[in-house]
Amino acid sequence: MTVPAAIQSTFDDLGTPLADVTFVVLDLETTGGSATECQITEVGAVKVRGGQQLGEFQTLVNPGEPIPAFISVLTGITNPMVATAPHIGSVMPAFLEFIGDAVLVAHNARFDITFLKVNCERLQLPWPGNVVLDTVHLARQLVTRDEAPNHKLSSLARVFSTRVTPDHRALHDAQATVDVLHGLIERVGNLGVHTLEELRSYTSRITPDQRRKRFLADSLPSAPGVYVFKDEHGEPLYIGTSIDIKRRVRNYFTASEQRTRMAEMVRLATSVTPIVCHTTLEAQVRELRLIAEHKPRYNRRSRHPERAMWLKLTAEVFPRLSIVRTVRDDGATYAGPFTSRSVAEQAVAAVHEVVPLRQCTGRLSSKGTGSACVLAEMGRCGAPCDGRQSPDDYAEIARRVARALDGDGHQVIDALGDRLRALAADQRFEDAAVVRDRMLALVRAAARAQRLTPLATSPEIIAAARTPAGGWEFTCVRYGRFAGATVCPPRSDPRGFIAALRESAEHVERPEAPVPAATHEETEKILRWMEQPGVRIVDIDGVWVCPVGGAAGAQESLDDTMTDRGDAVDFDDSTISRRRPGLRAI
Template sequence: MTMPAPIQSTFDDLGTPLADVTFVVLDLETTGGSPTECEITEIGAVKVRGGQELGEFQTLVNPGEPIPAFISVLTGITDPMVANAPFIGEALSAFLEFIGDAVLVAHNARFDITFLKVNCERLQLPWPGNAVLDTVHLARQLVTRDESPNHKLSSLARVFSTRVTPDHRALHDAQATVDVLHGLIERVGNLGVHTFEELRSYTSRVTPDQRRKRFLAEGLPSAPGVYVFKDERGEALYIGTSIDIKRRVRNYFTASEQRTRMAEMVRLATSVTPIVCHTTLEAQVRELRLIAEHKPRYNRRSRHPERTMWLKLTAEAFPRLSIVRTMRDDGATYAGPFTSRSVAEQAAAAVHEVVPLRQCTARLSRKGTGSACALAEMGRCGAPCDGRQSPDDYAEIADRVASALDGDGHQVIDALSQRLRTLAADQRFEDAAAVRDRMLALVRAAARTQRMTPLAISPEIIAAAPTPAGGWEFTCVRYGRFAGATVCPPRTDPSGFIAALRESAEHVERPEVAVPAATHEETEKILRWMEQPGVRIVDIDGVWICPVGGAAGAQASLDETINDRAAVPGFEESSAWRGHRRVTA
């Protein structure tokens, strides 16, 4: 398998040092608190970078209406002061030119930014969409109640000994906010925050241990693949996958990661091992295999793929349903796998709901020398045990069940649908819900089996999916197991890439029974990928068959009904229950 070319990290991956960020710290004075009903009377702003002041902006604004008396008392701005000031259209255009692409900073930024956006919309001026930083949010994380009784600008000005005292004039308040911002940045710097991306996502929920461990993301590739967090003994703590390993691992050290167990995991981690993959599918498969192999304590799913159950229709004179852990080449019919015994029992109960299949566990002789149970008296079993039902008559019933599990199951599904409608009509909604859940367990298992079978019996399938860049990603699947992948660049003959993939792909031995040579989770990943729009089969050594009357159609209909909470239990019958569709190559 050809390894992908190394990918150089971008400046975005490294983060923007705070010393290189241009901030415009702003403040507005208004005629009131509602952006849609009140007007701006003053705009003040200070542009700074690296602790140095680059410029100031200050203008009064004629609101076009009288300033309320209590606002004049609060701000000192009176009607005569703004009589000759520019209107908001002129003032706002000049201010937008001043800010450029700088990061906007304000104390209680939502108030100021909302006023600016509303006026831009009113004047049909495009809002530039600058990044915004709120000093109130930062102060709440960094300034304790012991230092300040609240997080008002006037209180923080005393904490950080600002050069200018805030007095509800826009420029003075902006100048005071600059000193507050620099004081807050100094504090987070002592906690290991040195880039704007880290500052913007800073929160006290991120523990110091998490923040100190961010060096673990250094040197990781910006490429699709798997990442493995390891402890000091080299044991895997957590395994994950991402289309960008570096970016995803960095998130574990920011506020975007809020899972308590992940904070605990990061505290124990001493290294991160990346595994670069050609494609997203390859990364997902490798993740599943590594989780199954190492069983990391902080992974909750996919740790025990071997713990599955199958629903088995036994191969004997009078077949019955049984729940087993493995499939065998014994002539029986299987459906599954199930992730738990309880779900497998629900699927079996769905069959028994409408098919008079025996439920006893004894092995019966063809002569029927036993005694009948209560189910025979209730009409839910033909009593082959005492000879009332011949092997041929019983075989017709067993064939109906076998067909429901691996082929055309319309008879069983139709009977269950009718049962649902009858219960609903009788307003026995709890009973109907129970039948519906059993039916869903059955059709999902049967659909899973029918979808997996073509993969399981095919020695090799080569499938292709288009890449965003215009090339193709090719995947080789052998007996349902991911065997390899490669990527063909745009405007390149893919035949050489396919040939190389075929030669370098993993050799997979044919399974003894018609099940995939991989875990059911891996095969499901492959199936979901193959069923995506745009994915096509390039070459196949085997047979691709899908029963038109199979369980997939029933599952789609039933899932739709389940999702519609207002729907009556049951679903409409489909004419698609007739025949089979078969594709060979």
């Protein structure tokens, strides 16, 4: 019988018990406060583990320059005392050997560690990169103003009744800091903190109840996928995705998670359900679908994909623009989707700014028996309602708008650009900003629709990307919907994996173009993945094209201009990537 090989859990999984951690508590005395301009005059350190002292390090250091008088008064270290002391070049190698790989502890650690790093750099010695703990940070979390007026070492020494009184001598201050550290560790131990990882991330913002729930991550896999926090009734509270489910969920119980609503969510959670996925893209798609299905109250995005808006150029004798929620195969031209009605309205206004398309909402007769509105008198409409404009003449105007939405839109875009420049030349900058925002909304919507169309109309696309291990991950997309994924190991024939993927992938019914068979967010996420450098199309049943004079080029130019001017506008639908690398075939 074959016995499975045992796998040693990592410290990151188990946590390092504080009793097993070797600490080197250190303190420096210097000639001043600047690490680049001042020198070290004394080094003191105490090595401890499990509450027991393992060793001490203490030496004066010849700074190579006079010690200022006020420093001598403060520390008691004088020029004659350091005259025969070793220079830092002799002290530093010995001190680095003393600390080894221990966790470094100091009171106001940034000061001491910066001096050590600067001197290592001067001496061309590599800094070992030890973990650092700051007792000032811990004390601010654990010692209240009722106990001490401040968090200076002298004040904390009285709170914890240290055996040595700090007196601005390096070893004495280090010895006092040891007792302060032990006192702080005892306090956090009563709050459920028992490992080095928990101590390093400790903050009073994380309640004991939250810390006690870290066991929810214990049985989770260290694999890519989706995690679902659930309440006592099994209802999803929050859904997220990660390349390492266990590591990510553990972060919700530490100081690295600072979102207030997440702290509230963790208090309500009683379980976490993992869903392991083959690839990162699969995990992202599953996350979107689960959020749309369950609408967890602590997820803010992607909860209502059904609320997306589309811009529709109607199919009638005298077409007009309309904002709709549903796309139908009715001969109309669509652009979008938009994530809010306000952005869709900006796109409509952009077209009306430069194209005399009718803005009335009623259905008009081809005989022109109606009455004209004020827009006709202003020259912003050809008045097809009263017969002044024939169906054929109006059709040419409608074709211009249709081309702007699903093909070559340079006429409309150029006209908007001319309008923008004219307003700016007249110093009507506020009006120009309005036209700019409308123009961006229209261009982004048209670009999105034009880029999504190949995905939405292709019955099947097989795309591949290299894995970090050297194999391939294959994704099957059908009508813009993620249908399946698989991973081919290195040095394996991919053809068998592709064939199996095709057989096992989800069957997808053809949707009504241009709407994909998935939510627009899912299709956009697939598109962004496919546009990444290195992603290749293996096979396609369909046509992968984008209009040469389409809106994508205009959008990139506009976005670059906005970025160059530092005047980018925050749009709800700004998820379109600004760079579109070409896809290669294998």
